[in-house]
Amino acid sequence: MDIRKTVFLIVSHALVGAVGFGIGIYTLPILTAPPAPSEIEIEQASSQAKYRAEFKRDLAGSDAFHWGEGEVSLGDKYITLNGELAPGPDYKLYLSPKFVEKETEFKRLKHSMKLVGDVKTFKNFTVDVSPSIDISKFNTVVVWCETFEEFITSAKYQ
Secondary structure (H helix, E strand, C coil): CCHHHHHHHHHHHHHHHHHHHHHHHHHHHHHHCCCCCCHHHHHHHCCCCCEEEEECCCCCCCECCECEEEEEEECCCEEEEEEEECCCCCEEEEEECCCCCCHHHHHHHHHHCEEEEEECCCEEEEEECCCCCCHHHCCEEEEEECCCCEEEEEEECC
């Protein structure tokens, strides 16, 4: 076997391995996600909402792999989404005192934000709000991928 063929085999196998790894990272959260809450469950959880906002795909920090769309409802007990998020690992829901729509803005203001909890589903979600969190002290809800430090989406609610 000549050197060119050996190099070609090494490079092609490495490329296939890298593509497979990337596909695995993207699909694993989809395969392991719990069932999404139904429309009825979302409606019940959001019935006491004090605020409503809209996740939109066209934010400055969103792209083809990092986006959200749908209606977000915020109440003292639950924050819900009736909509969809791009699938990904380790999503967290934060409340921010200022509107952010890019990674740089999120990182700059993260110290002033409040972590609400984990987002585990990509079509609809319900996240419990701790009694220690006063949602009226913030004005923006943000979904952030903690593992890859990626901005997913946000919405200003007041």
